[in-house]
Amino acid sequence: MNGFAMQVKDGTARTISLEDAVTADGALVWIHLHGEEPALRPWLEGVAGLPAWVVDPLVAVETRPRCTAIENGAFVNLRGLSPDDLATSDPLASVRLYAAAGRVFSVTRHRLTAMPAVREEVEQAQVADPGDLIVAFAEEITGELDPLVADLGDTLDDCEGELSADRVFELRRIVSRARIQAIGYRRFLSPQRAALEKLSALPGDWLGADDRLHIAAAADQAARMAEELEAIRERAALIHETLTDLRAEQIDQRSLQIAIVAMVFLPLTFLTGLLGMNVEGIPFAHEPWAFAGVIGVCVLLAAGITGWFVHRHWLNRAS
Known part of the structure; x- marks a missing residue:
């Protein structure tokens, strides 16, 4: 024992x-x-x-x-x-x-x-x-x-x-x-x-x-x-x-930095995409107003999305 x-x-x-x-x-x-x-x-x-x-x-x-x-x-x-x-x-x-x-x-x-x-x-x-x-x-x-x-x-x-x-x-x-x-x-x-x-x-x-x-x-x-x-x-x-x-605050700050960088390059991406379009085969591609029509459609889409954000008060919440 x-x-x-x-x-x-x-x-x-x-x-x-x-x-x-x-x-x-x-x-x-x-x-x-x-x-x-x-x-x-x-x-x-x-x-x-x-x-x-x-x-x-x-x-x-x-x-x-x-x-x-x-x-x-x-x-x-x-x-x-x-x-x-x-x-x-x-x-x-x-x-x-x-x-x-x-x-x-x-x-x-x-x-x-x-x-x-x-x-x-x-x-x-x-x-x-x-x-x-x-x-x-x-x-x-x-x-x-x-x-x-x-x-x-x-x-x-x-x-x-x-x-x-x-x-x-x-x-x-x-x-x-x-x-x-x-x-x-x-x-x-x-x-x-x-x-x-x-x-x-x-x-x-x-x-x-x-x-x-x-x-x-x-x-x-x-x-x-x-x-x-x-x-x-x-x-x-x-x-x-x-x-x-x-x-969480650190992640938010880094996400904000990434968002700012993305916003800087977003217009450039839009312009390069717009000017680099392959318009062959698109309806009215050979009309003189075709390019202006594409820009107009983009503007209407942007305005519609912005109006939807305003209607949902998302822009106010973000600010």
């Missing part, structure tokens, strides 16, 4: 085997498992002796941040950054925690960047009980996400200051990437805030008053980041619309 176990007892932390952790006691016994469900469920049910209603959320494949009271403890699912290559739509890895008095089971399917820092706090005996361990996870996860959210806002600030029709495609890629990241993070931060708020209000003496205050602070930070991500998403949509307008 891929994982580790740690015991905090009498103010001292030490690493123990997974088998010994099942029967160990102390202020905190932390059992962490990493892997896929086929290997996890038999160990949790057979060796650790956890009931099915505790094992099911620990080994679930599809998860979202939540908090559920289970008997004298709680199940908490949190999402944080991972060094693994995750899907764009699911950019945060989950850590599932079942905490009760003196004991915490945690499960991850992907590596969590917050894990080494949390483990170091436990090894240094800075974590004294299950409440402290959940607080450590919540603070590390929110602390890592905070600068990333700020960077997304700074990216949009730079794009807003560099709006230009000549950089439409480059800026659109940057804005789209920032918007996708903001949507992916916000998808989990909003329920994570609700989960932490619910956890801080759960009854039970395994959560101390100081733990509840720290969890509430982490929930407030998650709420602030969720609001900032929503603002980033809206700003990205507005910048995208502005870039689209700039691109």
Whole structure:
């Protein structure tokens, strides 16, 4: 089984085997498992002796941040950054925690960047009980996400200051990437805030008053980041619309330039076409008034088309 176990007892932390952790006691016994469900469920049910209603959320494949009271403890699912290559739509890895008095089971399917820092706090005996361990996870996860959210806002600030029709495609890629990241993070931060708020209000003496205050602070930070991500998403949509307008304006300007060039050559084209006509075989081609008749027909056609434009108010709209 891929994982580790740690015991905090009498103010001292030490690493123990997974088998010994099942029967160990102390202020905190932390059992962490990493892997896929086929290997996890038999160990949790057979060796650790956890009931099915505790094992099911620990080994679930599809998860979202939540908090559920289970008997004298709680199940908490949190999402944080991972060094693994995750899907764009699911950019945060989950850590599932079942905490009760003196004991915490945690499960991850992907590596969590917050894990080494949390483990170091436990090894240094800075974590004294299950409440402290959940607080450590919540603070590390929110602390890592905070600068990333700020960077997304700074990216949009730079794009807003560099709006230009000549950089439409480059800026659109940057804005789209920032918007996708903001949507992916916000998808989990909003329920994570609700989960932490619910956890801080759960009854039970395994959560101390100081733990509840720290969890509430982490929930407030998650709420602030969720609001900032929503603002980033809206700003990205507005910048995208502005870039689209700039691109359309650039196309209109180029179309106008092409139209001006066409109007310059249009009379010349008409004259060369008129003087270069092959009149052989045309009725009345040998009459002295034939050329004047052709010009008259052209004038009548031009006048008719102009009158149609005036009748439809197209000339007024164009001006």
